[in-house]
Amino acid sequence: MTMFENELKKGNFVISDCSSCKTIVWPPSDYCNNCLAHVTWRKIDPVGKLIEFSKKEEMIFGIVELEGKIRLIGTLKINSSDISEGQCVKLHSCSYDNGPQFTFVPCNGSY
Ligand SMILES: [Zn+2]
Structure with missing residues (x-):
């Protein structure tokens, strides 16, 4: 490890x-x-930018850029009607379970 x-x-x-x-x-x-x-x-500075996203059933996955350099793939906890590429998102939680797991939420959301 x-x-x-x-x-x-x-x-x-x-x-x-x-x-x-x-x-x-x-x-x-x-x-x-x-x-x-x-x-x-x-x-890390948890505030980043949503580069792109895709929806799979009820889940939304996306690529988020942090610190202008680090790109992570994670799960987005954002209403699918409110999501747009380039929006401000922040790292909500992370874990390691057969690989890194990340969850992002909107910077200004109520989540
Ligand atoms: Zn060096």
């Missing part, structure tokens, strides 16, 4: 920053994939 997966299991989404490259290391790793320095871990 990586640090990333361990924290996801606890419901925390952490990402790694390389302090020498001043960049986010993604996919998450204990070492920078550019300069191999150790990374520092921090919580």
